[in-house]
Amino acid sequence: MMRAFNAAMIALMLAPIVLVVWMSFTPEAFFRVPLDSFSLRWYREALSYPDFVDAFVLSAKLAALAALMATALSFLAAYGLVRYRLAGRGFLLGFFTSPLVVPAVVFGIAMLQFVNRIGLYNHLVGLLFAHVVVVTPYAIRTLHATLQAVPEEMEWAAMVLGATRLRMLARVTVPLAARGIATAFLFCFLLSFSEVTMTIFMTGPALQTLPVRIYNYLTDRIDPTVAAVSSLVVLVSLCLVFLANLAGAFKRLPR
Amino acid sequence: MSLEIEGLEKHFGDVRAVAGVDLAVGRGEFFTLLGPSGCGKTTILRLIAGIYPADRGRVRLGGVDVTEAPIHARNMALVFQNYALFPHLTVFENVAFGLRMRRLAREEIRRRGREALELVRLGSLAERYPDQLSGGQQQRVSLARALVIRPDLLLLDEPLSNLDARLREEMRGEIRELQRRLGVTTVLVTHDIQEAFAMSDRVAVLEAGRILQTGRPAELYLSPASRFVANFVGPTNEVALAAVRTVAEGTLATTSGGLAIKVAARLETNAGGKAAWLMIRPENLRLFVAEGETDNRYEALVEDVVYLGAATSCRLAIGDLRLTAAVPSTIGARLAPGARVAVGWSAEDGVIGRDG
């Protein structure tokens, strides 16, 4: 009975996603679950719709940059927190992870008003910084745990053997933390790639990420093109989830 | 190169880990910092290596002050207790690490890396990764990695404590042999007395961040300067003294039980009421001695006999004074609890001192 209940719950979790993917293969111009005939018609439609293609490129670029920045900055910060007895370490760690408890709506409103004020509205930089803030807590937590597991003796050994701190970081610490770094990067990429709420608030018409574009498309008209685009999003996400799982990401999920 | 340390101090928060240490290690000498855990010996090593900055004091290497020198610029090598081999590098790359940091030519790195591995007899394992090696092999790799850079000073931090007893003894000899052959000045940190005695030219005994006594192993064992050193470097019989009197042959000590004991060494009589003590090593107590055969001779009651293989440990009572004697088992076989036996020792075997 428990097994059946679990199966039902999984069905509930996956139902909307599965249905979107299924629906995307319909040959018809309206939403009826295709049972006997399938077509890639709406994928062709989606890929010839420049707004979606642009949005996809923007989302991928944004996610990559945000993940890169968040991972790099968080690596440095986590290293500082783990290796140095800084006054207020606990406070700093709390500060770096605090965007986690700020609702995306709240941060979205704040960013909307902020980027307008400093003239970064409709500008990638504003969007990038916002995404870095949103994904940083995950990077910090992952990398903090990762670096705590790197024995300090390894670093000392490298430096006694003549490595400066920078060369030691590049040759010893980074390779030893590679798994955690990959995890943090993939996680940040995924989170940025799927971020909707904050982005929808702050983004201008010229810079619509894919989820925002899909949302706007849905409020405008509705045809299976959007299902095809969504399926591509799901595909990308699932590939990255798979990669992240290979890197051991889900063993370190923030709980 | 020679190493001199002067007034070295280090605090961690409120804890005084190193409380003013001076020492001098000669060129090519094998010097050991010996002490119980928490005595600050590892901290001293890390201060020498530059891992921690010193709060106070100087470190000089070959006459050059390196106290402020960055860790990577000291040309020292440190072998860690857990070896700290880089798990993502092969054995060869581990050994070559220091050479690469010195930006040597590729050819030279290969040659010296190979040589270092041959030195520790691991030439065939160059392409393995550390986790594919046994503990002893890992130990050798870390040694090769340290020696390959031709360090001015070799620092060993409890390098043998993760090995089993037999391997440990083997590695002791091997390290000592390498050190002599290469003539590298070496500082070893250990809590193992046998290890310290077996390997070192000189040993410093530490407690609570201070050096209590420095000397050759035999000096420490035979003439410890304090009760702590006496007890730390080996089992001993400690006797509290009620009075000491300087006589022509040395000192006449009286125990609280009124027993008079002759000691060859002299002790200052006026020491402001500080308690005097006498110690005798168990193996210096002789049994079945005839009258006049030893400077000190007493009738004792055998209380307990414990067979330990080559030696037998025997607890004796002379009045209310309890002593333990370690005698060859051939003699120990003649003993039984409750028996009376004559015990004696030479005046030279007694060490006296005052708390202080």
Added chain:
Amino acid sequence: MERAGWLFVLPLALVLAAGYVWPLMQAGVNSFHPNTPQGIDLGHWTDANYTKLLDPLYQSILERTLRISLIVSAITAVLAYPVAFFIARLKPKVQPWLILVYVSPWLVNTVVKSFGWSLLLRSNGVINTTLQHLGLIDAPLHLMLNETGVIIALVPGHFMFVLLPLWAAASGLDPNLKWAAGTLGAPPWQIFLRVTLPLTLPSLIAGLVINFTMNMTAFAAPAILGGVRARTVSFLAFEVNLEQLNWPLGGAIAVGLLAFTLAVVWGGQRLAFLAVRSGRTRP
């Protein structure tokens, strides 16, 4: 030594100060200025934006949001318990994979998922057409563009925030405790009530706190499945900020929502702490 450490921490601290603390404070400042057709009047200060939040219209939206969030959290708590314990009893090797199945939908963006739900729930959607086809209903059920639709989408949407901590607590539970209780004569429901529940309560509360705040501030699901007839606070915030362009009022909404969230998180932590203590001292 310590100064070098600050060099590592500083870049991130500066980015967060500029891109996180400052914007939030800016919105807070804006919320105390009056709104004019020309924009924010920075020359004057007012608390009108906050008194406006007490308007019955906004109050009813807040009430609806709270109602939806509470219902979703309650349903989630009931559903997550059996799943967490089911997973915790599986072989250790299988557990992460099953958890992955529950976590991965969270990494697909909420617009796509809400769109999927709308395909299921709309009046000519999969559920209604199937039920009608089977002759179980005559007229389509109203499953979306109301609170029901939002709740249906939010329960699976934020399920993992409760499942993860519960699973961790459940797999960390010493099975001996239950056997001990069993040998002492406690029937299964008593074991659950007196042993399992108190020991997992702190984790449940921690999970529910996140779940609840996520429900409160969800955007895509209420927007797509609730629509204007079931507007929630975040949807209102969207209208005020992006359609009415009333940023001072929008700022007030943000401040209010943030204060509310922090209060819930703080209260939840207190509650979890108390639960740990009472769990320990329970006879």
